[in-house]
Amino acid sequence: MPLPLYLLAVAVFAMGTSEFMLAGLLPDIAADLDVSVGTASTLTSAFAVGMVVGAPLMAVLARNLPARATLLACVLVFLASHVAGAVTASFAVLFTTRVAAALANAGFLAVALTTAAALVPPDRKGRALAVLLSGTTVATIAGVPGGSLLGTLQDWRATFWAVAALCLPAAVGILTGVPPRPGARDSAGGPPLRQELAQLRNARLLVVMLLGALVNAATFASLTFLAPLVTDTAGLGELWVTVALVLFGAGSLTGVTVAGHLSDRRPGAVVAACGPPLLLGWPAMAVLANRPTALLLLVFTQGALSFAVGSTLITRVLYAASGAPTMAGSYATSALNTGAAAGPVIAATTLHTPAGAAGPLWVSGGLVALALTAGVSLGKPVGRITS
Structure with missing residues (x-):
C-alpha cells in the first residue's frame, strides 16, 4: 500500500479518537455542564449529523480543489474546534463545536476515501479502505481508551486538548506526503457533478448505503453508552471502561483487517458469515451484562x-x-454517519425503561435484524447485494 494511505490514516486516528471518545466521557461532561447523560449523548448525534450533511456538501465544495489543500484545511478546522470545545463552559457552545468538527471530519473523510481509492488499482479498494479505517480502529484501541484514562485522571477537557495536539503531526504528514491531486480528484477529466449525483438513483447503491447505515447505527447505539454498562450493570470501576474500549478497539481492528483482505473478492461471504453472529451477540451481551468476564469477551467479539x-x-x-x-467518498461517509446519528438517539430512549443500561444493546440487536431483513426483503439476498 502507498505511503500516503498511512499518512491519511494518522489523521483518521486523530478524528476517530474524537468521534469515539465521548463513549468514556459522557458522565463527566454531563456532570460538569449540568445536563443529563441522555442530553450529553446528543453530542455524539450532533457530530454524526454534521458528518451526514457535511460529507456531500464538502465534497461538492472541494470538487475542483487540490486534494492536499482540502485535507489540510479540514484538519486545521478540526483542531480549532477542539480548542474551542476544551475552553467552553457552555453545553450549547460545546454542541456547536462538535458540529463544526464534524463538518471538517466529513470533508476530510469524503476526500480521503476518494483519494485512497485513487491511489490503488481498481480491484484493491477494500484493502485501501482497510488501511484508512485502521486509523479509526487504532483510535479505539489507543486513542479512545487513552482519552478515557486522561479524562479519569484529569478531566474531559484534557482529552479535547490531546486531540487538538494530535492534529499537528497529521497536518504535517498531509502537507509533506499526500499528492496535491490524485487521479480521481482531477475533476477536469471526470464526469460532471449532475452525472455523479445521478448515481444516487442506482438502487444497488442505495440498498448498500442503507445496510451500512443500519449496521453502523447498531454499533454506535451500544458503544455510546458503554461506560454506564461497564460501571453500573457489570459493577466494575471506572478504569474498566478503558479496558472495555481497548477490547472493542482490538476487536474492530481484527474485523476490519480480516474483512479488508476479503471485501474486494468475497464480500458476500463476509456478510453471510459475520451477520448472524453479530445479530445474536447484542442480545447475548444484554443478558450477560452483569457478568464482567462475559461482557468484556462480547465487547471484543461485537x-x-x-x-x-x-x-x-x-x-x-x-x-x-x-x-x-x-462524490463516492461522501456517499460512503453519509451512510456511515446516518447510522451514527440515529443509533445513539434511538438507544437513549431506552435508558429510563426497565431495560436500563442494557437497553441500547437490545436496540443494536434490533437494528442488525432490520439490516439483515432489509437485505432480503428488498429483493436481493445480502450476499448478492454485496457482490
Missing part, C-alpha cells in the same frame, strides 16, 4: 463483527458508486 460487516458494506458503496469518482 467490535470485530461490527467492523467486519460495516467496513465490507462501505467498501461496496465505493464500488457501487464507481461512476461518481469525486
Whole structure:
C-alpha cells in the first residue's frame, strides 16, 4: 500500500479518537455542564449529523480543489474546534463545536476515501479502505481508551486538548506526503457533478448505503453508552471502561483487517458469515451484562463483527458508486454517519425503561435484524447485494 494511505490514516486516528471518545466521557461532561447523560449523548448525534450533511456538501465544495489543500484545511478546522470545545463552559457552545468538527471530519473523510481509492488499482479498494479505517480502529484501541484514562485522571477537557495536539503531526504528514491531486480528484477529466449525483438513483447503491447505515447505527447505539454498562450493570470501576474500549478497539481492528483482505473478492461471504453472529451477540451481551468476564469477551467479539460487516458494506458503496469518482467518498461517509446519528438517539430512549443500561444493546440487536431483513426483503439476498 502507498505511503500516503498511512499518512491519511494518522489523521483518521486523530478524528476517530474524537468521534469515539465521548463513549468514556459522557458522565463527566454531563456532570460538569449540568445536563443529563441522555442530553450529553446528543453530542455524539450532533457530530454524526454534521458528518451526514457535511460529507456531500464538502465534497461538492472541494470538487475542483487540490486534494492536499482540502485535507489540510479540514484538519486545521478540526483542531480549532477542539480548542474551542476544551475552553467552553457552555453545553450549547460545546454542541456547536462538535458540529463544526464534524463538518471538517466529513470533508476530510469524503476526500480521503476518494483519494485512497485513487491511489490503488481498481480491484484493491477494500484493502485501501482497510488501511484508512485502521486509523479509526487504532483510535479505539489507543486513542479512545487513552482519552478515557486522561479524562479519569484529569478531566474531559484534557482529552479535547490531546486531540487538538494530535492534529499537528497529521497536518504535517498531509502537507509533506499526500499528492496535491490524485487521479480521481482531477475533476477536469471526470464526469460532471449532475452525472455523479445521478448515481444516487442506482438502487444497488442505495440498498448498500442503507445496510451500512443500519449496521453502523447498531454499533454506535451500544458503544455510546458503554461506560454506564461497564460501571453500573457489570459493577466494575471506572478504569474498566478503558479496558472495555481497548477490547472493542482490538476487536474492530481484527474485523476490519480480516474483512479488508476479503471485501474486494468475497464480500458476500463476509456478510453471510459475520451477520448472524453479530445479530445474536447484542442480545447475548444484554443478558450477560452483569457478568464482567462475559461482557468484556462480547465487547471484543461485537467490535470485530461490527467492523467486519460495516467496513465490507462501505467498501461496496465505493464500488457501487464507481461512476461518481469525486462524490463516492461522501456517499460512503453519509451512510456511515446516518447510522451514527440515529443509533445513539434511538438507544437513549431506552435508558429510563426497565431495560436500563442494557437497553441500547437490545436496540443494536434490533437494528442488525432490520439490516439483515432489509437485505432480503428488498429483493436481493445480502450476499448478492454485496457482490
